Amino acid sequence: EVQLVESGGGLVQPGGSLRLSCAASGFTFSSYAMSWVRQAPGKGLEWVSNINSGGGSTSYADSVKGRFTISRDNTKNTLYLQMGSLKPEDTAVYYCNARPGVPTIRAEEYNYWGQGTQVTVSS
Numbered sequence: 031e032v033q034l035v036e037s038g039g040g041l042v043q044p045g046g047s048l049r050l051s052c053a054a055s056g057f058t059f060s061s062y063a064m065s066w067v068r069q070a071p072g073k074g075l076e077w078v079s080n081i082n083s084g085g086g087s088t089s090y091a092d093s094v095k096g097r098f099t100i101s102r103d104n105t106k107n108t109l110y111l112q113m114g115s116l117k118p119e120d121t122a123v124y125y126c127n128a129r130p131g132v133p134t135i136r137a138e139e140y141n142y143w144g145q146g147t148q149v150t151v152s153s
Contacts, residue, residue: 031055031056032055032056032057032128032142033053033054033055033056034052034053034054034126034127034128034142034143034144034145035052035053035144035145036050036051036052036124036125036126036144036145036146036147037050037051037052037053037147038050038051038147039124039147039148039149039150040148040149040150041150041152042116042149042150042151043116043151043152043153044116044117044118044151044152044153045115045116046116046151047112047113047114047115047116048113048116048149049110049111049112049113050066050110050111050113050124050126050147050149051108051109051110052064052066052108052109052110052111052126052144053107053108054107054108054109054126054128055107057128057142059102059104059107059128060083060084060104060107061083061130062083062128062129062130062142063080063081063082063083063128063129063130063131063132063133063134064080064081064100064102064109064126064127064128064133065077065078065079065080065081065126065127065128065129065133065134065135065137065140066078066079066080066100066109066111066124066125066126066127067124067125067126067127067137067140068120068122068123068124068125068149069122069123069125069146070119070121070122071121071122073122075137076091076093076122077091077135077136077137078090078091078093078094078098078111078124079091079094079098079100079111080100080133080134080135081100081101081102081109081133082132082133083104084104085101085102085104087133088100088101089133089135091135093119094113094120097113097114097115097116098111098112098113098114099111099112099114100112109126111124111126113149116149116151117151118151118152119151120149120151121149121150121151121152122148122149123146123147123148123149124146124147124148124149125143125144125145125146126143126144127140127141127142127143127144128140128141128142129141129142
């Protein structure tokens with residue numbers, strides 16, 4: 031059974047940092063591209079970042095570029111998102127997802143999704 035389990039969300043003040051993790055199981059993690067997608071209250075899905083299967087290629091949405099860093103540890107089957115200089119507009123449920131082949135920026139092209147973790151940025 032494929033599972034993606036996100037963790038690390040929470041309440042943080044503006045300017046603060048959080049690191050999200052996504053533990054994967056049930057598929058060959060090292061062969062899959064991964065991404066982070068978020069959904070703010072009352073809004074649609076927004077692609078945040080992706081990384082290729084080997085971890086050597088990453089991409090970011092303009093809204094998070096320079097503040098967020100995506101990484102993966104294929105020995106631990108885990109994806110990460112280091113978030114810094116957080117803003118209230120980063121408040122959202124963050125989902126990790128997986129797809130075989132190359133990473134894309136279209137959320138609907140990812141086969142597997144986690145249940146999400148809530149990030150709230152507020153003073």
